[in-house]
Amino acid sequence: MIKKIILLIVILFSAKITAQEEAFQIPDYKAIEKEIQDKNSPNYYPKLMERLVKNDTLLTAENYKHLYLGYVFQPEYNAFWTSKNEKKLRELYGKEKLETADYDKIIELINSTLKEFPFDLNPINYLAYVYHLKGDEGMAKSLSFKFHSIMNTILSSGDGKTCETGFHVLLVDHEYTLLSFFELEPKGQSLVGKCDYLKFEKGKYKVDGIYFNIEKMLENETKAFKK
Template identity: 30%
Template sequence: MKYIFLLYCLVFSVSGFGQKSKIDFKNIEKNLKDPKSPYNYEKLIFKFKGLPKSLDSIEAQHLYYGRNFRDIVSTEDESFKNLAEAFKNKDWDNSISLGKALYYKDPTNLDVLLILLRSYDAKQDVNNFVHHLSQFRLLTDAIRSSGDGKTEKTAYNVNSMGDEYILLNMMNIGLDYTRSSKELKDGILDAWEKENNKIYIKVLYLGINIKN
């Protein structure tokens, strides 16, 4: 496998996801905590880990944006820093070992999933690569369904700056774009501009609980 193939798959998946739907964060929080709801977190995460392709766009939205209402792994956590260091050094075996441990704690973490994808790609582990690619696509499709990025009101919504840069890379938006930002009561609105092309991305701040 080649990493360029991974990027092609991700871009193709994101650009092909056309449905846009308004996000009801309060409803997502309520559903995830309700054991009787079909969108209860334990029910969704069970499907996500086992059969990610069986989840629909609403379920994906609950899993991705529901991270704002759960304990998650921080990039400042020592265990994540160790994972990043192993990945930087191309220590694929250690990257997989450390990545699997963090995946167990925080299975919808895009940073962790992307590192696992790169590591399994390097090890030519097709089965694990394809499985995690399905999970990654599901979550990034949820981001793309949040808006079209063409106006402030229809900005893409992401949970973190790290997720914002993942989305930018998938959309082939790089250093030749200029960024301007403004603070909102529930996040930061970034505008990325190059000539006549302008993309809006909102980085949410909804009182995330970080597990260290």
């Protein structure tokens, strides 16, 4: 069901992820932190977050870089966050066909989830799908724009070929969302230094695996244990 939704949203938005074809930039977290704390900056975090919550489609790639990567400096960031609505949403994700009566319930659950964590990728994608079913193409496209922009931010943070150039993510769940988007099936996961390494079946794809940088997740975990 989720794969069908992803393919539909790609068609809806007609967006193409090009970050893999362009030069990536390893995040400079010190510069990002300074920028999002500057009240005179176009990337001042409170202002950016207000626009994100409103599904502002005028947010730029640079804005999204500061939003997504800058979230690690927010006090509410929890690298091991899970939604209280996860069980209910999984049941709805598993349905072969949604009933009209399901739409408003799904919207309510996902909006509640996004208030807790505004970068929960699968719910954002699913919400776009539900609005499409409701006939609200404007909302579907703005949410699809958000989903693709976050994905592009992850993809522009590295190339995944080595730990040093691993893709930067806020949650482990984002690793699997990215692989699912490209229809890549991992066969194993291991911790390599400050990276998650997701291994593929030998010879099935052009690469044997992909590295995800989880340095900020590990730092967040350490802080949580010290509290």
